[in-house]
Amino acid sequence: MIRQQLLMPSPEDLADFLNRHTRSRDCLVQVAGLAEVTYQGRAASTADVGTYLVVVKQDGSLQIHHPTGIKPMNWQPKTDSITARVDEDVCMLLASRRSPEELVQVVFLEPQMALALELAQAGGFVLRGSEAEMQQTLAEHPELIEPGLRVLNRELMVESGGIDLYARDAQGRYVVVELKRGRATQHAVSQLARYVRSVEGKLPAKAVVRGILAAPSITTPARLELENRGLEFREVSALPQATAAAGGPVAQPSLFD
Amino acid sequence: MIRQQLLMPSPEDLADFLNRHTRSRDCLVQVAGLAEVTYQGRAASTADVGTYLVVVKQDGSLQIHHPTGIKPMNWQPKTDSITARVDEDVCMLLASRRSPEELVQVVFLEPQMALALELAQAGGFVLRGSEAEMQQTLAEHPELIEPGLRVLNRELMVESGGIDLYARDAQGRYVVVELKRGRATQHAVSQLARYVRSVEGKLPAKAVVRGILAAPSITTPARLELENRGLEFREVSALPQATAAAGGPVAQPSLFD
DNA sequence: GCCTAGGTCCCGTCT
DNA sequence: AGACGGGGCCTAGGC
Structure with missing residues (x-):
């Protein structure tokens, strides 16, 4: 060795x-x-x-x-x-x-x-609690964001970047969902606003496009900015309170069962 | 040891x-x-x-x-x-x-x-070419951005974050400058737009606030977005072409002399 | 503590 | 290659 x-x-x-x-x-x-x-x-x-x-x-x-x-x-x-x-x-x-x-x-x-x-080849490595995993869970259970939501695309590419979830709500309005695995910041609000603008530019004029920021929490300035822009926040727990017991493995969070 | x-x-x-x-x-x-x-x-x-x-x-x-x-x-x-x-x-x-x-x-x-x-204490460490250094240079030589520019503040805090350089131009208009040490992206454009909005919100209505993104280069989508929003780009070389000669130190870039 | 933003960010991914 | 966004980002600085 x-x-x-x-x-x-x-x-x-x-x-x-x-x-x-x-x-x-x-x-x-x-x-x-x-x-x-x-x-x-x-x-x-x-x-x-x-x-x-x-x-x-x-x-x-x-x-x-x-x-x-x-x-x-x-x-x-x-x-x-x-x-x-x-x-x-x-x-x-x-x-x-x-x-x-x-x-x-x-x-x-x-x-x-x-x-x-000599470090022989490593074994497998698995990470849980990523945004990608959150995205998959919410794509399969969009009702966790809002009842009646139907997901049309994941990672839909528009000119300004990739939209995490692209969906329609119960009233048929288009919805852009931006996910964050941690506390959402003003940066996330900017992203969401940019994607909403891109989608609006592709749809017939005056089509209503909703923007939803889904995250476990949001900073106060981000919330203000979000509301100023007519966007919405949905609390989605990424890794719910771990029953922290030092030394022992902890039950997986409900969102990831 | x-x-x-x-x-x-x-x-x-x-x-x-x-x-x-x-x-x-x-x-x-x-x-x-x-x-x-x-x-x-x-x-x-x-x-x-x-x-x-x-x-x-x-x-x-x-x-x-x-x-x-x-x-x-x-x-x-x-x-x-x-x-x-x-x-x-x-x-x-x-x-x-x-x-x-x-x-x-x-x-x-x-x-x-x-x-x-045992790792005995390390000696001094100096990094050159950071955005902070770029900011200092440009604060001292704002004409590198534009003739007649006068810098009022560095890192001016507004609600939406810290403005790299806050200035007035030759015509007395307020200017928000966002610096990037590398290629500027849409993210930088979002930042700049946010700061400009914050400043406009603080000034008497209809005051003109210019936004300048100063960086060595800019991505194509960012440039489009920038122009859509009525903002400006100035090329400012952070680390001009190093006369790369493997093994030897290289002359410091002109911006940092 | 919260919040913002930089970084020689690194990294994957997609065009 | 260029471009974009995530990251257990980390870290520094302001409040």
């Missing part, structure tokens, strides 16, 4: 190590130690000399972590080229990609440890 | 290791091996048995990586409590937080390696 581990490697050994294990694309490689990092691309950054943890995954993605925080200090989601070389007696790692053109450069001043790990 | 390393630890040893080093809050702890992961909180997830890399940083943030991808499979940005215990002859890691109430649980079925690293 540990493919190889080096302690205090020389620049040459580290460069060899990095080139060999990143090229094979079958293990996760990390280097910890004193380094400098620069990035140039959509933005640009420099990190002074410090102790960082550099991780290169099998797909060539790169992340450079400092001691705290969930997000890496520097990263590269995917790399077109990742190479190490020795320059002026230090090992440098160059990770670049095109589109966008970006380059992350790590200068290892005092590498303390290099480690190559 | 390597505080401690265990190979194939027993459940008891691993639990001790995790509790000791996460509690001290002065090193980065990682465990690699066969594990199962469940998450319950704003959403819920399960990961089947697989080989993962678990990292706990000094601030108690947790990330669980699978073999590929820049983003962790599961994570916890900050934890109120992080504890390991032995249950049914396996070591489990429980990382929880309130607000939002969330729990990540890792069951280590076959831990291969545990490692505690």
Whole structure:
């Protein structure tokens, strides 16, 4: 499982190590130690000399972590080229990609440890409580939004984006439904308004198009904006109160049974 | 620099290791091996048995990586409590937080390696090319947007959000400027329109309020929407064409000299 | 705590 | 490729 581990490697050994294990694309490689990092691309950054943890995954993605925080200090989601070389007696790692053109450069001043790990294939991963799941549930049970609602489309593409649910109400009026898995914000109201306008533009003039924002809750400013624009809110619980019991699995929410 | 390393630890040893080093809050702890992961909180997830890399940083943030991808499979940005215990002859890691109430649980079925690293304090970190920097530059040189423009406020708060730059033009008309460091989308147009409406609502009726979207580029649909709404676009390069030379630092963009 | 908005956002998806 | 929206987004800043 540990493919190889080096302690205090020389620049040459580290460069060899990095080139060999990143090229094979079958293990996760990390280097910890004193380094400098620069990035140039959509933005640009420099990190002074410090102790960082550099991780290169099998797909060539790169992340450079400092001691705290969930997000890496520097990263590269995917790399077109990742190479190490020795320059002026230090090992440098160059990770670049095109589109966008970006380059992350790590200068290892005092590498303390290099480690190559074999991570065998992962098992299945399932996420519940996404907006996509909410959409499916509500498409199958539109009465949870409003009695008499009939769903015509899911993810209907209009010029301004994709309409989560496109429907008709009991009176035959068209309804645009925008879903949010969390608290709805002004951003969601803007989206909904944009979609309603797009639909109105496609229908014969003066056709009434209702807009419904369906979410577990809504911010106060968003509610005001919504009402100003003649749009509506429906409370739809995405993940109803979990009976939080630390350590144990919790019953699935009613909406997702 | 390597505080401690265990190979194939027993459940008891691993639990001790995790509790000791996460509690001290002065090193980065990682465990690699066969594990199962469940998450319950704003959403819920399960990961089947697989080989993962678990990292706990000094601030108690947790990330669980699978073999590929820049983003962790599961994570916890900050934890109120992080504890390991032995249950049914396996070591489990429980990382929880309130607000939002969330729990990540890792069951280590076959831990291969545990490692505690001391990452000394990092050096300074500087990022260039952010929207904030763009805002400062343009506040000091509003003529880059338009001759005769005078900036009245930066980040002016109105009910619908914060206006990047609030200004008056050469004819004395109020101008709302929305900045984007990257290509402007319909979302940006919505924001700008919202701010313009808010400002119009505060000024005497019929006051003319201009809205300018300043960005290096704009999507075609956004441009159409913008023009439909009587708003304007100004090209403002955030990071002008970098003279990309792999390996070497690049001259800073003119906007940020 | 709520709310807004930026991000080198990343990522999937569809045109 | 461009474009759009979701995300357990995370994080910072204002109130």
